[in-house]
Amino acid sequence: MAGDEKSSAFGDQAGSVELLWGGRERPSRGPKPALSLERITRTAIGLADTGGLGAVSMQRVAAELDFTKMSLYRYVPGKAELVALMIDTAMGEPPEPAGAAAGDWRGALRDWAQRLAAVFAQHPWLLSALVGPRVMGPNELGWTERALAALAGTGLTGGEQLDAVLVVSGHVRAIAQVSASMGVGGAPAKEPEAALSAALNELLVGRSERFPALSAALAGAAGGETREQAWEFGLERILDGLEAYAGRG
Amino acid sequence: MAGDEKSSAFGDQAGSVELLWGGRERPSRGPKPALSLERITRTAIGLADTGGLGAVSMQRVAAELDFTKMSLYRYVPGKAELVALMIDTAMGEPPEPAGAAAGDWRGALRDWAQRLAAVFAQHPWLLSALVGPRVMGPNELGWTERALAALAGTGLTGGEQLDAVLVVSGHVRAIAQVSASMGVGGAPAKEPEAALSAALNELLVGRSERFPALSAALAGAAGGETREQAWEFGLERILDGLEAYAGRG
DNA sequence: CAACAACTGTATCCGCCGGACACAGATCTG
DNA sequence: CAGATCTGTGTCCGGCGGATACAGTTGTTG
Known part of the structure; x- marks a missing residue:
């Protein structure tokens, strides 16, 4: 434990923390940088949007x-840190709360979830970028802040509020994942649920006796599936469950 | 459209489909293979379990x-297909339904979710492996089959059953992701929620006025958080919502 | 049995990746 | 001006997934 290293829970992610949260001031000597973190990050996001994180x-x-690739290392310690920046930049400023002031927490949370889903739809690579150990950036934390603010008046405890946000955001990611699973590369399919059904049906050809419940469910869902149904059904069930719990407590 | 290529929704994933679903018979001529798909897949899973997918x-x-790395290509067309095999093997045979015969769909689904969560806990790399376009294997489809079977008696339509399974599995993944986010490499933290709170608290030091709702929620959650709370709270809310909907319809 | 076809495992090579390192030129401070 | 400092570049490295060509082994067929 030599030196003045700040003791922290972020082991080898100190670089990300500093980059995401710390405003490092420009040194006074030396040539002015020709690039900027902002430009680099935006460019990387553009590449990911069109061709995926790969x-x-x-x-x-x-x-x-x-520029040369090595010049980027004057701005970013490594690729992991660049991805962390991409995540927080792509998330963007969290949206203004809608209906929170009116006490309509359910509407506010639904709105929050929809806006978050829109972010994932615009940046499908976010899904893969979010897995694994990482440091949350200010924007990402801001999104959480907004959702918690919406839940402030529900009577849920702090822990329950955090758990509720986790469930809702989990649903957002689950839906985004289904969309991403069907698309190719960076572009998700336009009708995820229909594509999913089609793929399932194809796998089930000649195997319906092995997966009877699945076959029955798919047969029952035959034509009437809207691409939005999975999203709405799941979200409303979650909100129902939260509302019942809040009303009960 | 020349040749006898089978028209299919699986563009460049035909190799995975064949490997996962097709039982390719041994050719009669040539030396006997010294390796096996099984051995290769198990070895790869072992590496991933201890060191992550990377x-x-x-x-x-x-x-x-x-063996030499090129010898593996006699068994597997490429790495993507190997990962697909790893996924389906790691998922394993879906568990026997518990309580489904008794008509206790809620208990059966809860049990299903718990067993699925156990799989993710044992193979944390699964989370990252599941993102992106992929082909479902027989085991993965079997898991879905079991969940749908549990929901058969609820009166939900086929589409709603699929949506319900998606919500529950989304929650499983969300919880697994929180655990994985806190751990290092392949080993998730033992107390994900506590570690998450700690990390959040650290980020919030001196910034509580910028994230008031978050600070309040964390303060309220201070000591009393169990590591299982987020799991149970979310799952029960989802099940509540599903039960209310099923009872209403 | 001999000849051949089919198959397995290997050795070599390629392009791309993230990144360490040393260095030339630009810039500010004293 | 002299020295310190910073930027962008060129070179190099190990590791990655994978194509290809080839030698050795095996079953089939005349």
Whole structure:
């Protein structure tokens, strides 16, 4: 334990924490930087939006900016930190709460979930970027803050509020994942549920006796599926459950 | 459209479909294979269990088996297909339904979710492996089958049953993700919720005025959080919502 | 049995990846 | 101006997934 290293729960992620949260001031000597974190991050996001996270390499980002890849390392300690920046930038400023002031927490939370789903739809690579140990950035934390604010008047305890946000955001990701599973590369399918059904049906050809419940469910869902149904059904069930609990307590 | 290529919704994933679903028979001529899909897959899973998905490379899998990496390509078309096999093998045979015969769909679904969560806890890399376009294997489909079977008597339509399973499995993944976010490499933290609270608290030091609802929620959750609370709270809310809907319809 | 076809495992090679390191030129401070 | 400092670059490395060509082994067929 030598030196003045700040003791922290973020082991080898100190770089990300500093980059995401710390405003590092420009040094006074030396040439002015020709690039900026902002430009680099935006460029990387652009690549990921069109070609998925796999299309983001230091080489490609640098080439897009007409620089050498090594020049990027003057701004970012490594690729992991760049991805962390991409995440927080792509999440963007959390939206203004809708209906929270009116005490309509259910509407506010539904609205929050929809806006979050829109973010995932716009940046499908976010799903894969979010897995694994990471540091939350200010925007990501801001999203959580907004959802918690909506739940403030429900009578739920602090822990329950956190848990509720986790369930809702879990549903958002689950739906986004289904969409992403059906698409190719960075572009999700337009009608995730229909595509999912089609893929399932294809797998089930000649195997219906092995998966009877699945076959029955798919047969029953035959034509009437809207692409929005899974989203709405799940979200409303979750909100129902939360409302019942809040009303009961 | 030349040749006898089977028209299918699985574009470049035909290899995975064949590997996961098709029983390819041994050719009669040539030397007997010294390896097996089974051995290769198990070895890869072992590497992933201890070092995460990033620790799985063709080189390392082959080295573990004392073979050259190129020999693996005699069994598997590419790494993507190997990962698909790892997923379906790690999922394992879906569990026997518990309480389904007794008509206790809620208990059966809760049991199903718990067993699924156990799988994710044992193979944390599954989370990252499941994102993106993929083909479902027989075991994965079997898990879905079991959940649907539990919901058969609820009166939900086929589509609603599928949606319900999606919500529950989404929650399972959400909880698994929180655990994985806190751990290092392949090993998740033992007390995910406590670690999450700690990390959040650390980020919030000196920033509580910027995230008031979050600070309040964390303060309210201070000591009393059990590591199982987020899991149970979310799952029971979802089941409540489903039960209310089923009872109403 | 001999010849051949089919199959397995290997060795070599390629392009791409993230990143360490040393260095030249630009810039500010004294 | 002299020295310190910072930026962008060129070079190099190990590791990755994978294509290809080839030698050795095996079953089939005349």
